[in-house]
Amino acid sequence: MKELLEEINSYYPLSEETVGAMMNICTEETFRKNDLLQEAGTAARYYYFIKSGLVGYYTVDEQGDSVYKIFFEEKSFVASTAAVIKDKPSEFNIVALEDCSVIKYPAKAFRELINRYHDLALFQINYLEKNWVVKKEPLEISLKHETAKQRYLQLLENKPLYDRLKQHHIASYLGITPTQLSRIKKEIN
Numbered sequence: 001m002k003e004l005l006e007e008i009n010s011y012y013p014l015s016e017e018t019v020g021a022m023m024n025i026c027t028e029e030t031f032r033k034n035d036l037l038q039e040a041g042t043a044a045r046y047y048y049f050i051k052s053g054l055v056g057y058y059t060v061d062e063q064g065d066s067v068y069k070i071f072f073e074e075k076s077f078v079a080s081t082a083a084v085i086k087d088k089p090s091e092f093n094i095v096a097l098e099d100c101s102v103i104k105y106p107a108k109a110f111r112e113l114i115n116r117y118h119d120l121a122l123f124q125i126n127y128l129e130k131n132w133v134v135k136k137e138p139l140e141i142s143l144k145h146e147t148a149k150q151r152y153l154q155l156l157e158n159k160p161l162y163d164r165l166k167q168h169h170i171a172s173y174l175g176i177t178p179t180q181l182s183r184i185k186k187e188i189n
Contacts, residue, residue: 001026004049004103007075011130012123021117025109031096037078038094044083046104050076053100054164058172059092068173071097073161077127079107097169148176149184 001023008014014022028051031037037048037055048055050072057078058068069092072078080090084107114121146154151174156162162170171181 001028001103003051003075007049007077008123011126012119014119014123015117018113018117018119021113022105022120025105025113026103027105028101028103031100031102033096033099035096035100036093037096037100037102038080038090038092040091040093041089043087044080044090045107047077047079047084047107047110048094049103049105050074050078051101051103053096053098053102054161055100056095056097056169057092058095066093066172067175068169071161071165071169071173073164077131081132084111097166098164148174148180149187152181152184153188 004026005014005019008022031053038044038046040059052074055072055078056068057070057072058066061067078094080092080094082088083090083092114124152170155170155173165173167181168178171178174181176184
């Protein structure tokens with residue numbers, strides 16, 4: 001649980017009382033490659049902190065193809081956040097792209113703790129601002145204004161993540177076919 005607390009405290013430091021309450025709702029779990037942490041169409045009941053491994057967040061289009069929205073590495077928090085907030089079934093699957101070790105905590109219990117512990121609420125606000133506003137906004141803009149080649153070059157800048165992804169994951173994330181990705185790679189090389 002040390003990694004989880006270090007990551008939380010990097011956003012906002014928690015009191016010992018809050019840490020104790022938080023630890024009471026956390027459990028550790030492992031997922032094998034290709035296991036679903038969250039299945040589309042089902043209630044989103046948990047938040048996950050990735051201790052090790054890589055997960056993908058995707059939906060399935062009308063043709064049955066996976067469309068990846070984002071990938072999460074170690075020290076990341078992942079959940080079908082919109083589904084948790086709206087208390088609706090998730091529109092996304094969350095899948096282990098590698099064997100994963102996670103710390104999970106129930107969304108309902110966590111939201112109750114947020115209401116009781118001001119420091120935990122400040123962590124959540126800081127986390128959401130940094131990751132769902134500041135970090136996500138450039139991605140949303142790039143999807144509207146940049147070519148697949150430009151977005152591919154940006155993904156290449158995060159070499160450790162890029163090296164862990166399969167080519168079909170990258171193509172899906174860029175919104176192109178694997179053949180189009182091959183053409184872009186040839187053009188760059």
